[in-house]
Amino acid sequence: MTMHLNAFLMGVGHHEAAWRHPLTEPRHVTDLRHFQELATIAERGKLDSVFLADGLALLGNVRHNALGGFEPLTLLAALAAVTDHIGLIATVSTTYNEPFHVARKFASLDHISGGRAGWNIVTSSGAAEARNFGRERPAHGERYQRAEEFLHVATALWDSWEPGAVLTDRGSGVYADTSHIRPIEHVGDHFRVQGPLNIQRSPQGRPLLVQAGSSQDGKEFAAKWAEAVFTAQQTLGDAQEFYADLKGRLPAYGRQPHELKILPGISPVIGGTEREARRLEKELEELIVPAYGLGQLSTMLGVDLTGLPLDGPLPDVEADPDGQQSRVKLIKDLAGRDGLTIRQVIAKLAGGRGHWVVVGTPEQIADQLQEWYENGAADGFNVMPPYLPGGLTDFVEQVVPELQVRGLFRKEYGERTLRERYGLGLAVAS
Amino acid sequence: MTMHLNAFLMGVGHHEAAWRHPLTEPRHVTDLRHFQELATIAERGKLDSVFLADGLALLGNVRHNALGGFEPLTLLAALAAVTDHIGLIATVSTTYNEPFHVARKFASLDHISGGRAGWNIVTSSGAAEARNFGRERPAHGERYQRAEEFLHVATALWDSWEPGAVLTDRGSGVYADTSHIRPIEHVGDHFRVQGPLNIQRSPQGRPLLVQAGSSQDGKEFAAKWAEAVFTAQQTLGDAQEFYADLKGRLPAYGRQPHELKILPGISPVIGGTEREARRLEKELEELIVPAYGLGQLSTMLGVDLTGLPLDGPLPDVEADPDGQQSRVKLIKDLAGRDGLTIRQVIAKLAGGRGHWVVVGTPEQIADQLQEWYENGAADGFNVMPPYLPGGLTDFVEQVVPELQVRGLFRKEYGERTLRERYGLGLAVAS
Known part of the structure; x- marks a missing residue:
């Protein structure tokens, strides 16, 4: 087992000013071919998966x-059609969705991709999100309680078609053994779902389950x-502290x-020499629109900083x-460690x-x-490449070979499914 | 303007016994390549669109x-990636979904396909569907009231990014003119949605809107x-009566x-001679499992017929x-017209x-x-081909040329988007 590398795809790059840099084409944020190119580059680099936030x-x-x-x-389904190996991880919220729809869509993506689907589970903390669904912003604990029940229902739905249920016996006219396709009859605080799912068991049984919450509730989940x-x-x-905490x-x-x-996320700013890498970093930094960065910082901190001196x-x-x-906490630590001004904090956060953010040569x-x-x-x-597609191409062509030479990363795809690539068995109904 | 032809894709065919016929491969119901082949065949025939029920x-x-x-x-997004012209019409329910999600997904499919998305709007009358969403089966009128408000919200969301809002002015750092991207502030009986949509205006502005309800409420909608x-x-x-009624x-x-x-739907059972076509019809009829047909008939009538003599x-x-x-009403008319037994009604309904159902030569x-x-x-x-892919291939290779010779169907794709192909302008924000 070597390290896992996931390509986090984000418009024309993770740096907030990437769209202004001549190395990108900002109209590509709604261009399928751009994302097909990104998935193809990632697959050429033998990366585990591509991932879309939401x-x-x-x-x-x-x-x-x-x-x-x-x-x-929808985007990952379209990428599945033009790739063969790369995992496809979509972010979907448990707070503003129904488990029947979500379980079904991931099963469908898993069939479409031949076992490459992954689900990044989020609970949607934002107030603006709540207002698109006629809701008040739910409290932290309530979001995680709903997520917990949501996962119970989704896994039960994925298991509602047991392995081997489909017989396809043309002679006798028996397509499936219905004793192995069963209602789940879930009745809980947030959901009542009868089941079974209306799609057959998928190649992986269930998608790879991914999560990113770092609160206490998030880590327990x-x-x-x-x-x-x-x-x-x-x-x-x-990173070591987080790693030990979560594994523990x-x-x-x-x-x-x-x-x-x-x-952990990493935004690699790559140059042939360290000086070249620093130059690219500086070019991007100079394109930052302070008003945008201040808005982002305000949102992340949950406090309106408008009008404060940069x-x-x-x-x-x-x-x-x-x-x-x-x-x-991360932002306060960052600012406190080096005594940064607001403008400097904005620049630090703009990259990812x-x-x-790591700036340097591939080595x-x-x-x-x-x-x-x-x-x-x-x-x-x-x-998280700062600009796309070039930043991903550089990573795949320059950093990946270096990792391969050191024996830290695979040279070929082996496993058939994304779950197997992550060292997990196929999920089997209990 | 010539006639419009839509390929209604359904597993390995519309005939309920198609999966038992040697001309099909029943494992293909979850095989992306099967559906890619169907979309490609339809596109070769210059058909307007492919359509998936749900x-x-x-x-x-x-x-x-x-x-x-x-x-x-998800399936149509994957088909978009391997086709260039064919329209892609997905069925989505207004009763068990949120307008923000639905408007967004169709806008995404429309971007992915370059302006080929269509939405078949259904209101989900079934009790089993309600039970997957913790709901009682809603009354007919209530479903249509919700659908009406749902469409108001969805169209407002599609229009929340006005044409020309995206400027992409790299020099000044202005990506979009936010005076043309606006909240919708919808407050209604069923939904409260702030907006704007979180995806840019799509090539068509909105998908082609399709519907299939035949009740009074359905026809007004x-x-x-x-x-x-x-x-x-x-x-x-x-058909003439329905046509005049609805147009009126x-x-x-x-x-x-x-x-x-x-x-109108048509299931064409095609043979080189009428005898060949009749033979195919008979082969399929002989593969019907009566218990299945009786269940389908019971569901359509809303009455359990189990135990009645076939x-x-x-x-x-x-x-x-x-x-x-x-x-x-259609089934009662069908049975009454020819004094059919239950077994005969099942056979009549099995095809579509x-x-x-029209049985005969291409001519x-x-x-x-x-x-x-x-x-x-x-x-x-x-x-609605009785079996797939062969039934669609026959239609495209044998019936379509006959229609083209008669000047009834296009020989090449002209228009860029599905809406234009249906003789509709691009939707422009009011």
Whole structure:
């Protein structure tokens, strides 16, 4: 088993000013061919999977960024049709969806892709999202209670067609053994679902389950359900602490450490020399629209910073108990560590919204990945290229071979399904 | 303008016994390549579109039929990736979905396909569907009230990004003119939705709107919203009556007759000679599992017929006011016209669940289509091949050329989008 590498696809790049850089074509955020190219590049690099984040409202100020792209499940289905190996991970919320629809769509994507579907489970903390569904913003605990029941229902639906239920006996006219296709009769606090699912058991049985919450509730949820976790970590120490914490929670759920893979995000700014890499970083930084960054920072902190001097210090803010507390802590640590001004914090966050940014040559970046991978900080990485497609191409053509030479990454695809690639068995009905 | 032809794709065929016939491969109901082949065949025939029906429960007895296939939107996104011209029409329910999700997914499919998305709007009358969403089966009128508000919200969301809103001005850092991307602030009986949509205006502005309800509420809804209507009609007279009725309702909504196209379903059983066609019909009929047909008939009538003698008459049943009344009337007319036994009714319905079945040579089938098209019964047809892919191949290779020779069908694709192909302008925000 080598490290896992996931390509986090985001419009024309993760840097918030990527759309202004001449290396990108901002009209591509709604161009299928752009995403087909990205998936193909990732597959050429033998990456585990591609991943699409999601929110259920127009988040961020579209005046200054190339927002408003595809819905993840439809896009990944279209990417499945032009790829053969790469995993396809879509973000879908448990707060504003029905488990029957979600279980069915992932089963459909899994059939379409021949066993390559993954689900990044989110609980949608935003107020703007709630207002698109006639709802008040739900409290943190309530969101996780609903998510818990949602997963129970979804897994029961995936198991409602047992392996071997389909017989296809043309002679006798028996297509399926209906004693192995059963209602789930779920009755709970949030859902009543009869079942069975109206789609046959898919190649993986269920999608790879991915999660990214870093609150206490989020970590417990991950320890129980998740098979891969995306996380934002700025330093080796913090990443090791998170890694040990989360792996340590698994035994309480009867799970082994290898059953959950931890993938910190990394935005690699790659240059042939360190100077070239620094130049690219600076070019992107100079294209930042401060008003946009301030809006993003305000949203992440849950506090409106409009009007504060950009060259003054970040004010001390209290984390909203229903918001993204771990992200607030990360930003405060970041600002405090080096005594950054608001403008400097904005620049630090512009590359990856709080994720780890590594600037350097392919060897330097491989060194950093190796250090984290070999020192209990990561089972792999969520790769967030600053601009696309070039940033992904550089990673695949320059960093991946370096990792392969060091024996840290696969040279060929072996396993048939995404779950198998993550070292998990096919889910079998209990 | 020539007739419109839509390929209604259904597993390995519309005949309920198709999966038992040696011309099909029943495992293909969950095989993407099978559907890619079907879409490619339809595109080779210059058909307007392919269409997927849908239900939100496992409907029909899977013991005796190849059920449990793909979810429509994910499948059509995957088909978009391997086709260039053909329209892609997905069925989605307004009763068990949220307008924000639905508007967004169709906009996404429309971007993915370059302007080829269509939405068949259904209101989900079934009790089994309600039970997968913790709901009681809603009354007929309530379903249509919700559908009406749903369409208001969806169209407002599609229009929430006005044409020209995206500027992509890299120099000044202005991506979009936010005065043209606006909240919709909808507050109604069923929905409260703030908006705007989180995806940019799509090539068509909105999908082609399709509908198939034949109740009074259904016809009024169609007259107001639909741009194409699928309908089940057994005779020229009935089809003419339906056509005149529905077209006659348009002026009340300020619409012209050409703005709504009426497409009766037809299941063409094609043979090189009439005898060959009759033989294929008979082969399929002999593969019918009576228990399956009886279950289907019971569901369509809303009455459990189990235990009644197959060779006795169809009992007189009252249409459930919340069920599919028009389908009940069609079946009663069918049985009454020729004094059919239950077994004979089952055989009549097995080919297309109440749709028109035409058995004969390509010329004979073209004659029938021409007669309906030229005599005020149809603007085109919803083609339901009894078995797949062969039945679609035969239609495309044998019936379509006959229609082309007669000047009744296009020889090449002209228009860029599906809406344009249906003679409709691009939807422009008001």
